Amino acid sequence: MISDGDEDDPFPVDDCLFADTFSQDTVYTLCGQDLKIRQVFGANLGVAAPVWEAAIQLCCFFEDESVDLRGKRIIELGAGTGVVGILAARMGAAVTLTDLPLALPQLQANVSANIPLGGWPVSLPTVLPLSWGEDQMKFPSDWDLVLCADIIYLPETYPLLVETLAHLCKSRGLVYLSSKMRKEHGTQHFYEDYLPERFNVELLKHEENQNINIYRASLK
Template sequence: MMHQEEEECVERGLSEVLPLDLFSLFSDIYTEESRYEFCGRELRITQHYGANLGVAAPVWDAALDLCGYFEEQKLNFSGKKVIELGAGTGVVGILVSLLGGQVTLTDLPHALPQIKKNVSANVPSHHVPQVCALSWGLDQEQFPQDYDFVLGADIVYLKETYPLLIQTLQHLCGPHTTIFLSSKMRQEHGTVAFFRDVLPCYFISELVWRNEAEDINIYKVTQQQI
């Protein structure tokens, strides 16, 4: 079951982050399928709009930019152990799985059915990634600490969750882990401050790509050396 305090936090943040016209979209229940192509793979992603899923429903631009960055950099995920936080539709983790990664997709419990449906529609049965619930700051110790990559796309938008995200990253990130965080840089919600002031206190963070038009940054993050 979803932790009540985290569910309430997400609900509060939904109306704060989304423009009013987009927020009203979540009051209607409907399904939309989108197709994307990255790294020579076609992805068919279903988005279940409605109040239940909220911000987990759509494919956000930061997720598509992260997929595009992987394509541009020709990153090798073959045989690598990968976990995605706040997977939403699962588009990023699904691409990485198709590129050979051993992927675990995580989000709050209410988002898991959508992720599982998209996994089934895109990933061959012999290479299906795990789909698991993970509430930051609470459940991370149920997961190992030896991931090669930790991924997150547009998961930095609620100030209340930032300490919980840091705790989770600290647990999941070992000395050889690379974290990629792609984010819309929302000044008013503390996103800029998170990457400028908070994250560097715990990790080495490098801006590796920027979409100037959409104000989206991708950061490569690694553990600080003691």
């Protein structure tokens, strides 16, 4: 219904100026794949909404280092927009994307928006909720790769994340982690103290301009 414009009701009732969310569609070309990623900004999604630079850097690392993802069983933690996991699925991996329940509609929408013309090479990516330290036992432990992009920023979650990673990697899966090294969040503390308690940790790349590190970790 559209207002008649009187002084008491100067805007149409469906005017989007007062919507509490807005979205932005961006096409990212990564590893030769064009991904259309929608970022839904609003009070609810918070840090799950944007495509963070650490995610792009991880995708570029896979391309630069010719990391072969074909046929790999991959789970992504804190997937957010899903750009990393969706790329992996487009490159021939069997992918499960996980995040908190509030982020799942955005994840699912981005999966649906990126179906390859010839269909998914292996399988449709699965989208599931996973709260670290709570839900990991619902998931298997035989992943080839666990992917994490810019999820190291809340110190109270660090022990829960390590516990979750240890469960997912029981069958000797590898973890790739890409993080902006934020002093205020103790990100370095996670990699120097928390993660090495259970994992062998290797720094693979430091991107100086953005202060982003990419690590590989394997269960001790």
